[in-house]
Amino acid sequence: MAFNKQGFSIDLKTNENEIFIILKATGKLTHEDYLILIPKIDAALEGLEYPEIKALLDTTDMEGWTLRA
Known part of the structure; x- marks a missing residue:
């Protein structure tokens, strides 16, 4: 039985x-x-006047994207 997961997992931390x-x-x-x-x-950015955003994107398990994505 194969399990094929796709999409994003997200973790947001604010200070x-x-x-x-x-x-x-x-x-x-x-x-x-x-x-x-x-x-x-x-939603995480709502109410913040000048947010400073830092991001990490892990694509090690990404297989590509559809044309519209």
């Missing part, structure tokens, strides 16, 4: 106006994956 985003991309990403991801990031 005043600083946000640290850790993203892990797995499998072949689609436009729908971004439709799930973007509102989570927008």
Whole structure:
């Protein structure tokens, strides 16, 4: 039995106006994956006037993306 996971896992950490985003991309990403991801990031930024964003993107398990992604 094969298990094929795809999409993003996200971890957001905030400290005043600083946000640290850790993203892990797995499998072949689609436009729908971004439709799930973007509102989570927008919610983390809400209310911050001048956010300082630091991000780490782990693509070691990513297999590519669809054209629309």
